[in-house]
Amino acid sequence: MPRVLPLADMDKILSLSKRRGFIFQSSEIYGGLASTWDYGPLGVELKRNVKEAWWRSVVRDRDDMVGLDSAILMHPRVWEASGHVENFSDPLVECRSCHRRFRSDQVESERCPECQGELTEARNFNLMFKTFMGPVEETGQEIYLRPETAQGIFVNFNNVVNATRKKLPFGIGQIGKAFRNEITPGNFTFRTREFEQMEVEFFVKPGTDEEWLHRWVDTRFEWYVSLGIRRENLRLRRHDPDELAHYAKDTYDIEYRFPWGWGELEGIANRTDFDLRRHNEFSGEVLTYFDEESKEHYFPYVIEPSGGVDRATLAFWLDSYDEEPDPPSRNGPPGDGQARQTVRVVSHLHRKLAPVTVAVLPLSRNERLLPTARRVYDLLRRSFNTQFDDAQSIGRRYRRQDEIGTPYCVTVDFETLDDQQVTVRDRDTMYQVRLPIAELTTVLQDKLEHGW
Ligand code: ATP
Numbered sequence: 001m002p003r004v005l006p007l008a009d010m011d012k013i014l015s016l017s018k019r020r021g022f023i024f025q026s027s028e029i030y031g032g033l034a035s036t037w038d039y040g041p042l043g044v045e046l047k048r049n050v051k052e053a054w055w056r057s058v059v060r061d062r063d064d065m066v067g068l069d070s071a072i073l074m075h076p077r078v079w080e081a082s083g084h085v086e087n088f089s090d091p092l093v094e095c096r097s098c099h100r101r102f103r104s105d106q107v108e109s110e111r112c113p114e115c116q117g118e119l120t121e122a123r124n125f126n127l128m129f130k131t132f133m134g135p136v137e138e139t140g141q142e143i144y145l146r147p148e149t150a151q152g153i154f155v156n157f158n159n160v161v162n163a164t165r166k167k168l169p170f171g172i173g174q175i176g177k178a179f180r181n182e183i184t185p186g187n188f189t190f191r192t193r194e195f196e197q198m199e200v201e202f203f204v205k206p207g208t209d210e211e212w213l214h215r216w217v218d219t220r221f222e223w224y225v226s227l228g229i230r231r232e233n234l235r236l237r238r239h240d241p242d243e244l245a246h247y248a249k250d251t252y253d254i255e256y257r258f259p260w261g262w263g264e265l266e267g268i269a270n271r272t273d274f275d276l277r278r279h280n281e282f283s284g285e286v287l288t289y290f291d292e293e294s295k296e297h298y299f300p301y302v303i304e305p306s307g308g309v310d311r312a313t314l315a316f317w318l319d320s321y322d323e324e325p326d327p328p329s330r331n332g333p334p335g336d337g338q339a340r341q342t343v344r345v346v347s348h349l350h351r352k353l354a355p356v357t358v359a360v361l362p363l364s365r366n367e368r369l370l371p372t373a374r375r376v377y378d379l380l381r382r383s384f385n386t387q388f389d390d391a392q393s394i395g396r397r398y399r400r401q402d403e404i405g406t407p408y409c410v411t412v413d414f415e416t417l418d419d420q421q422v423t424v425r426d427r428d429t430m431y432q433v434r435l436p437i438a439e440l441t442t443v444l445q446d447k448l449e450h451g452w
Pocket residue numbers: 180182189190191192193194195196197264265266267306307308309310311312
């Protein structure tokens with residue numbers, strides 16, 4: 001297996017993504033809209049599985065977490081309190097010749113990277129998208145599309161505490177869209193202007209914040225590993241003091257080795273009591289917490305693991321891509337031993353992330369096989385995301401499923417009609433085993449939970 005996907009292979013990934021229905025250019029028939037992408041039939045399943053795995057691990061499986069789904073549109077004062085109106089900007093420079101714009105911290109020389117023209121002085125460019133609420137387009141009606149989901153959690157702090165009676169330490173998790181008018185989006189779905197975040201705000205007693213930051217860094221790092229990303233393609237990077245966001249006391253980024261270099265998947269920040277204090281000040285609502293043990297009122301400190309759904313999905317997809325030599329005996333007829341050495345494109349996506357979990361493949365389109373194959377398909381789709389495929393040779397169909405990362409293929413052949421058994425093939429080892437149809441669901445459920 002290659003340890004890192006070469007940049008040159010990005011073209012193959014882009015073409016596979018489009019051909020098999022993972023990711024399409026948005027508004028493609030109109031020439032596309034820069035750096036916006038649509039998830040196709042398989043992409044949407046993959047992305048849902050990523051979100052589901054996150055929600056399970058971070059919200060459902062923990063006693064100290066609850067979930068939330070807050071609105072994208074929020075009161076404009078929220079963004080004054082949070083510091084986004086004042087601080088959420090990137091330094092922008094413009095080329096005096098070709099008028100292209102760049103982030104000055106991403107330009108290495110003092111000349112335009114495209115045409116070597118002279119660059120203007122850097123000015124701050126606010127990344128929030130503005131829109132208007134109501135039928136009148138006046139300044140007073142201006143609102144923002146949220147640039148992060150976090151603030152929806154802070155403004156609901158009291159609501160959640162009152163509704164759930166949660167005691168510190170506890171956290172609130174949320175998945176949702178965020179929008180940033182990035183100056184230089186790019187690298188496929190890595191940096192876009194519309195994206196999804198999965199965020200936790202974890203409220204702790206001041207003084208325990210440093211310990212909780214490290215716990216969350218470990219938990220989140222291991223989550224990526226547990227879902228199949230090679231450990232050597234992940235690293236932790238601590239922010240330098242001059243790089244910290246205006247609200248942060250300490251921050252670690254979990255980075256992935258993308259084909260174009262290391263890039264952030266998730267940031268885990270110690271946001272201190274900055275946000276609750278500011279919203280208390282700006283809204284007038286008391287956002288302190290009453291600690292029944294110490295009988296004190298205080299602002300909790302906040303640890304924030306904030307990840308991108310699209311970046312995580314991309315990393316899982318890239319890290320799983322592989323091209324393996326396919327021994328001739330496996331794909332050619334017996335006897336053509338020395339003839340062909342072909343390549344098997346296989347996506348080793350974790351079985352819980354794969355867009356299709358089981359494929360049901362009748363050996364041929366022979367009409368005697370069809371009713372049983374359909375019966376197996378109807379049985380399995382009750383429990384798994386299942387695909388039925390009877391087009392072309394069985395070898396080709398295995399290849400198609402390997403390419404999209406389907407962990408299990410179930411083949412119905414003529415023997416099935418007599419013994420009510422089917423062949424189950426594992427994607428990674430290509431190991432095959434015969435199983436009674438009556439046991440299929442239980443066995444596959446067990447394999448899905450524990451691996452082959
Ligand atoms: P970067 O330095 O790459 O711009 P950031 O530090 O501004 O990212 P955060 O504000 O920490 O990002 O946002 C949390 C997460 O949201 C990031 O780790 C990333 O996964 C995701 N994210 C942020 N901006 C984008 C974007 N433009 N496109 C896709 N995902 C994004």
